[in-house]
Amino acid sequence: MATNKKEEFSQKEQDLAAFAKAMAHPARIAILKVLAQRNECICGEIVELLPLAQSTVSQHLKELKNAGLISGTIDGPRSCYCINWKAFEKFMSEFSFLFNKLKTQNEKACC
């Protein structure tokens, strides 16, 4: 079983889910927080700030990059990351569209 049914949902639903999934781990939230605060790209400083091994942090960074939430460039022997604000804007507005807009239409909850 567990045959992937994800493709059977709409692209928007898949995109939103993928975005959420990228944030679905405290380590990745923490990484995003650091990048948001420092703005300027950071690399192995992140490793020092997190309670995880270097290889694990690298993996989380890769996932965030694949999801388009951050971008990274190589800077000599180190690599430098920063938040992709555009992606956040896009997904935040989709969230709002899905939930905020509809919310104001009919607020009264039933259960």
Added chain:
Amino acid sequence: MATNKKEEFSQKEQDLAAFAKAMAHPARIAILKVLAQRNECICGEIVELLPLAQSTVSQHLKELKNAGLISGTIDGPRSCYCINWKAFEKFMSEFSFLFNKLKTQNEKACC
């Protein structure tokens, strides 16, 4: 390995991640969308709308409920769900706090 390190992050980080995780599947996004549109609580209608078996939908509903994103009440032989708007408000504002606020401070990206 894979010894859970999630507890080593701050409560806010864990909460945000848990919220994101609840939304990290297109089926759950689709469920939330339905509940947002209809407002009034729905039950097995959701099963008809999704390309998934009843037991699978039930599992997704349980996860959303555990995460606090929806609430459900028993209504005779069927059960009735609706969105917990308060939870959304709380988490949306945390997202904004983390990312939007900081964004306006220093917009210029570096990579």
Added chain:
DNA sequence: ATCTTATATCGCAAATATACGATTAAGCAT
């Protein structure tokens, strides 16, 4: 050329998530 530093990738073990069919439970009608 060799060493050091910084980061990515590989391989593996353990934990979680996804999905379904089968079963259970609970309310309603007959």
Added chain:
DNA sequence: ATGCTTAATCGTATATTTGCGATATAAGAT
């Protein structure tokens, strides 16, 4: 009581995620 409908739970197979150590890669320093 019996059957019908609706939804939750159990058991199980498979897929994905998480995490680490070890190894590879690549740039800069000696």
